[in-house]
Amino acid sequence: MGSGSSPCASCKLLRRRCAKDCIFAPYFPPDDPHKFAIVHKVFGASNVGKMLQELPVHQRADAVSSLVYEANARMRDPVYGCVGAISYLQNQVSQLQMQIAVAQAEILCIQMQQGPDQLPATHPSMVDCDVKSLLLSGNNTSDFGDQMPQFLSYTSSSNNIIQDPLKRESPWT
Amino acid sequence: MYRFHKLGKMTSTRCAVCKYFRRRCPPDCIFAPYFPHDNPQKFTCVHRFYGASNIGKMLENMSVHQRADAVDSLYYEAKCRIQDPVYGCVGIISTLQRQIQIAQSQLAKAQAEISVLDANFSVAEPVLSLGEPLVQPTGVDHGPDDPFSTWFY
Numbered sequence: 672m673g674s675g676s677s678p679c680a681s682c683k684l685l686r687r688r689c690a691k692d693c694i695f696a697p698y699f700p701p702d703d704p705h706k707f708a709i710v711h712k713v714f715g716a717s718n719v720g721k722m723l724q725e726l727p728v729h730q731r732a733d734a735v736s737s738l739v740y741e742a743n744a745r746m747r748d749p750v751y752g753c754v755g756a757i758s759y760l761q762n763q764v765s766q767l768q769m770q771i772a773v774a775q776a777e778i779l780c781i782q783m784q785q786g787p788d789q790l791p792a793t794h795p796s797m798v799d800c801d802v803k804s805l806l807l808s809g810n811n812t813s814d815f816g817d818q819m820p821q822f823l824s825y826t827s828s829s830n831n832i833i834q835d836p837l838k839r840e841s842p843w844t
Numbered sequence: 845m846y847r848f849h850k851l852g853k854m855t856s857t858r859c860a861v862c863k864y865f866r867r868r869c870p871p872d873c874i875f876a877p878y879f880p881h882d883n884p885q886k887f888t889c890v891h892r893f894y895g896a897s898n899i900g901k902m903l904e905n906m907s908v909h910q911r912a913d914a915v916d917s918l919y920y921e922a923k924c925r926i927q928d929p930v931y932g933c934v935g936i937i938s939t940l941q942r943q944i945q946i947a948q949s950q951l952a953k954a955q956a957e958i959s960v961l962d963a964n965f966s967v968a969e970p971v972l973s974l975g976e977p978l979v980q981p982t983g984v985d986h987g988p989d990d991p992f993s994t995w996f997y
Contacts, residue, residue, distance in 0.1 A: 737934040754917040760940035767947035774954035
C-alpha cells in the first residue's frame with residue numbers, strides 16, 4: 672500500500688483494496704491521480720501491471736515514467752503519439768547534419784583559397800571555389816556522420832509506410 | 845467479411861482480431877481494415893500493450909482516414925516496447941535529443957571556425973571579400989512550449 676493507510680492512485684481509481692504488496696503503489700502515489708489515470712486510459716491497468724511484473728524491481732520506476740510519457744504523447748496526438756515526436760526529431764537531426772556538411776564544405780573552400788601550398792589563386796577553380804560542388808564531390812569531412820546510427824524514418828505519407836524498427840541499429844545495446 | 849472461393853462458394857475470412865477472440869467478424873468490424881487475417885502478429889503485438897478494447901475506443905474517437913496511421917504508430921510503439929521493455933520508443937527520443945545537442949555543438953564550432961577564417965582572410969587580403977557566410981547561425985529552438993521536453997535517463 673502507499674504511504675500510511677491511503678490507497679495508491681491506481682487502487683483509488685479502480686476502487687479496490689490497496690494490498691500491502693500492491694505493484695502499482697510505489698509508482699502511483701495517491702497525491703498524483705492524473706498520472707495513473709492517463710496511463711490507464713491508454714494502456715489499461717491490467718496491461719501496465721503485466722509489464723511491471725515482467726521487469727526487475729529496479730527498472731520499474733523508469734518503465735512507469737516512460738509509459739506516462741508515451742501516454743501523454745498519445746493524448747496530445749491520438750494519431751501518431753510518440754512516433755510524431757520521433758519523426759520531428761529525425762528531421763531536425765537531418766537538417767543539422769546538412770548544415771554541418773555545408774559549414775564544413777565552406778571551411779574547406781576558405782582554406783583552399785587561403786592555403787599557400789594549394790593551387791595558385793589565379794587558378795579559376797580556386798578563385799571560384801564552389802561549396803556546392805565540394806558537397807557533391809563527397810568532400811564532407813564531418814565525423815558526426817560516422818557516429819550517427821541509422822534510425823528508421825516514420826512518414827505520414829499517403830501509403831502509410833513504416834519501416835520495421837527491428838531492422839535499425841540499436842543505440843542502447 | 846466474406847470472400848468468394850475459386851469454386852464460387854462463399855467463405856468467411858475473419859480479421860486477425862476476431863480470429864484471435866474466436867468471434868464472428870461483422871461486415872462493419874472496426875478492426876478489419878487494419879488487422880488483416882494474414883498478419884496476426886500485428887494485432888497480438890499491439891494487444892499485448894494496449895488491449896483490444898482501448899484500441900477500439902481510440903479508433904472510434906478519430907476519423908476514418910486517420911485510423912491506418914494510428915494503428916501503424918501503435919504497432920511501431922508496441923514493437924519498440926518489445927525491444928526495450930523499460931523505455932520503449934522513449935529511448936529513441938532520448939537518443940535523438942542527445943544527437944541533436946551534439947550536432948548543434950558541432951555546427952556552432954564549425955560556424956565559429958568560419959568566422960575566424962573569414963576574419964583572418966579579411967586581414968590578409970583586404971580587397972577580397974567572401975560576403976555573408978553561407979551558413980547562418982541557426983539553432984533548434986523548440987520554444988517555451990516544447991511538447992517534446994528533454995528526456996534523460
